[in-house]
Amino acid sequence: xxxxxxxxxxxxxxxxxxxxxxxxxxxxxxxxxxxxxxxxxxxxxxxxxxxxxxxxxxxxxxxxxxxxxxxxxxxxxxxxxxxxxxxxxxxxxxxxxxxxxxxxxxxxxxxxxxxxxxxxxxxxxxxxxxxxxxxxxxxxxxxxxxxxxxxxxxxxxxxxxxxxxxxxxxxxxxxxxxxxxxxxxxxxxxxxxxxxxxxxxxxxxxxxxxxxxxxxxxxxxxxxxxxxxxxxxxxxxxxxxxxxxxxxxxxxxxxxxxxxxxxxxxxxxxxxxxxxxxxxxxxxxxxxxxxxxxxxxxxxxxxxxxxxxxxxxxxxxxxxxxxxxxxxxxxxxxxxxxxxxxxxxxxxx
Numbered sequence: 001x002x003x004x005x006x007x008x009x010x011x012x013x014x015x016x017x018x019x020x021x022x023x024x025x026x027x028x029x030x031x032x033x034x035x036x037x038x039x040x041x042x043x044x045x046x047x048x049x050x051x052x053x054x055x056x057x058x059x060x061x062x063x064x065x066x067x068x069x070x071x072x073x074x075x076x077x078x079x080x081x082x083x084x085x086x087x088x089x090x091x092x093x094x095x096x097x098x099x100x101x102x103x104x105x106x107x108x109x110x111x112x113x114x115x116x117x118x119x120x121x122x123x124x125x126x127x128x129x130x131x132x133x134x135x136x137x138x139x140x141x142x143x144x145x146x147x148x149x150x151x152x153x154x155x156x157x158x159x160x161x162x163x164x165x166x167x168x169x170x171x172x173x174x175x176x177x178x179x180x181x182x183x184x185x186x187x188x189x190x191x192x193x194x195x196x197x198x199x200x201x202x203x204x205x206x207x208x209x210x211x212x213x214x215x216x217x218x219x220x221x222x223x224x225x226x227x228x229x230x231x232x233x234x235x236x237x238x239x240x241x242x243x244x245x246x247x248x249x250x251x252x253x254x255x256x257x258x259x260x261x262x263x264x265x266x267x268x269x270x271x272x273x274x275x276x277x278x279x280x281x282x283x284x285x286x287x288x289x290x291x292x293x294x295x296x297x298x299x300x301x302x303x304x305x306x307x308x309x310x311x312x313x314x315x316x317x318x319x320x321x322x323x324x325x326x327x328x329x330x331x332x333x334x335x336x337x338x339x340x341x342x343x344x345x346x347x348x349x
Contacts, residue, residue: 062133062286069134069288076295076335081128083299083328087306088121090321098313109156109164113309116153120146120305127298134286136272137260139294144257146298147250148238150305154245157308159227169209170223176206247304253297292336299329 070077095114102110123146130139156163179202182193193199210217216225216233224241225233231240242248259267272290273283303325310318 065286066133070132072288073291073339076332076339077132079328079332079335080295080299083332084121084124084128087302090306091117091121091309094309094313108168109161112156112164112167113153113312116149117305117309120149120302124298124302127294131291131295134288136290136294140257140272141260143294143297144254144261146301147254150301151241151245151247153305154308155241158245166213166223172205172209173218176202292340296333296336299332303329
């Protein structure tokens with residue numbers, strides 16, 4: 001990586017040997033400015049010459065690893081994929097059967113719950129893709145999002161139409177805040193923000209919802225503040241929602257998954273990808289380790305949010321399906337443990 005630096009130092013050396021009396025007047029900055037375009041062009045041409053072969057080899061390695069990883073975790077991955085399909089089809093069925101009634105009755109809670117469920121299924125598919133391709137830490141990070149969607153759905157289901165309405169109109173708060181941030185940095189971003197007239201129109205809607213729902217609605221969880229009248233809206237966070245719906249026992253796992261999102265100290269050293277590696281190495285690519293926790297957590301959260309949706313339209317079929325999903329989540333956990341136990345026994349022999 002010091003090829004260009006060496007060339008530059010050779011130029012300085014040649015200049016010094018040729019004109020020892022003028023070295024103090026040597027134009028370092030000017031010489032660098034002249035060299036930069038040439039060096040960049042040289043490096044780019046070299047890379048472009050070898051790019052096709054490099055990418056071909058890399059993609060072959062990636063595909064081969066993915067095949068081995070899927071083979072190792074096949075039983076658990078197949079169960080999880082089937083689980084996702086069942087939950088997705090359950091959501092599709094409920095939406096198809098009940099959407100007309102919800103529209104007729106202006107049932108905003110149903111609309112928001114079905115959207116949360118669809119989003120949960122989408123995230124679960126992303127997690128499965130990451131797991132199959134050997135990215136357990138990324139899968140764990142996406143589970144964090146799935147947990148947030150799950151908790152929010154249960155919270156809105158518990159507190160009804162008024163809560164759903166507040167959640168719906170909080171989109172105006174988020175939109176206005178986003179526009180202001182974009183406007184503030186549009187020059188540095190070199191990306192024009194919305195026209196001021198658009199921002200002003202949004203500000204009018206912003207003021208209307210603040211007037212209707214009260215001061216504090218503009219905070220991040222202002223839409224949920226009415227459930228906690230004894231607290232200031234700005235002090236309400238996701239942990240309050242977790243506790244309210246009885247999912248606060250997942251907080252240790254949530255904080256653990258957060259290490260794969262935030263740039264904290266622990267996240268730089270503790271990686272799911274390295275749980276089976278005794279050495280302190282730097283992981284930058286695929287690994288077949290660490291699949292159990294994000295996979296099982298995904299099955300549990302997806303079961304929970306699907307149950308939340310099913311219980312809004314109670315029937316014997318839905319009760320049976322809830323129990324089936326619970327069995328699937330248990331089976332996924334057992335399959336993951338079985339794979340880990342089998343591999344530990346084999347590695348010890």
